[in-house]
Amino acid sequence: MSQVPIYALSDWGTTRFRLWLVDGAGNVLGEKRADDGLDVSRVKGFASVLEGHLASLSAPSDLPVVICGMAGSRQGWVEANYVPVPADLNAILVGAVKLPDMARDVRIIPGLCQLDDTPNVMRGEETQLLGAILDRNLSSGIIAMPGTHSKWVELKQGRAKSFGTYMTGELYALVSQQSILRHSIQNAAESASANHPEFIAALKSMLAGNSLLGQLFGIRAAMLLNDLKPEAAASRLSGLLIGAEIAGQKSITNNRIVLVASGAMATLYGKAFDVAGLDFDLVDADEAVRKGLFVAASGIWPNVKGNFK
Template structure:
């Protein structure tokens, strides 16, 4: 009897709704109560790149199936690659200018399990210059929910970093940069892999490289090869080479994105490591960016979508 009572007391309460951020490589799921509080956090490697279009429901049920009630349904609000063309069901992009992360335009797959009612938030698109985002719009919505009235620029570092102009609660324009992906390709799959370390950071080397790249962005292809040449000729330390590579790539990004950050109120939405690098680079240019955690802003955006859904009685 005592044992049964103890097991009952430690059972996880049934969620009122499920929040999910479905990335290309990872999936993050939160079971939530009706007040927007997290009951449980679940992380998985079952991102879009690891599963097929028919695997989304079974993947989700494998993670949260035991938390679902037996005789009623639970809303599942997703952002990210679940709405891609190769995802669960395609969620069409909304063209800017527009508010981000709107539940009214969510795509609605038809799960086989009657306990699931799924809403996949739409991404954003821009006609000229052509650009798209999927997932970051929910971070933007989360930042605006936490900072109502914000008028400025959000920097969202990542594999494809985003610079986003926000005004009057809408995304006005944005630009994407493949900086993170280029860094991964060069450091792991180019001739620079023999010179660039796998970890570590040298602040001085990074700052010098950022300044150099911003002053001479047209020379980037030559400057990149110099990292290999210095490694061969002077024994350039791998951590210094890594820091210079990061600085050169972020430097040319800052040079191209100058209209977004120069003289603007800038907030960086990122986890510690990439956020630190962008903050360091911007501070050296005289900017004073605010910081916000990417995961918390994603969850804030999903909470805002849940609140809007509940207001409609959906």
């Protein structure tokens, strides 16, 4: 494995910043993770944040950088316009925006948008999607990418045909931390368990067609009347929201699903798919976004190998 980086890859989200230095085969030579997401970087300055993290990894001054995520949003560093679906994901390379007034070559990848009767956008997940497609050599199927705003993408003949967004992660954070249910969940928001009976019961309730709004307050009532513990409350809330998300996908879940997730999300959604009787393959989300970024960088700078000292 070469110890010389040829690209820097960055996934720049709303709250988190991730950076990898990679060699010509995509092997990781250095990595940084920080809470320098969109909001923080707007205050600190995007260029300052990026250069600071590159310097901490001793990156060469002329190392090119490719970025996906919220750094390319309207509120970000420079807006990278959306590519409409249906789209070949390689089209994102054509739309990569070069940052002006930078000593090094820095490009931001555009997101995807849907312009029909159900308008939708994604930014950052398109790169993860590209990596997952390459990882599984997919041409058609359903790709699920859980997170703050979960994405479900229909892939047909190598093109992203359509996609939907579910605010599952954001709703979980809001309800568990700011609603009346915060008294039931307390400090256990991170303790939702895929194997907890309350998680499974909540999933089954949503998959059976029950109302999410009609079930939420039951968490509060169960605490008051049945001494429902915080971990159980967190597990039930997670099951309700994930179950509602999956139930909303009934029209396209006859296919085998590719689940792009890591850590707790992989465990929770994997269990939920099992309970729902859905076949799936798991792709690590970190590896997928890194692979997508590497392919993007290789397409933008195909002749850089060996140029850096």
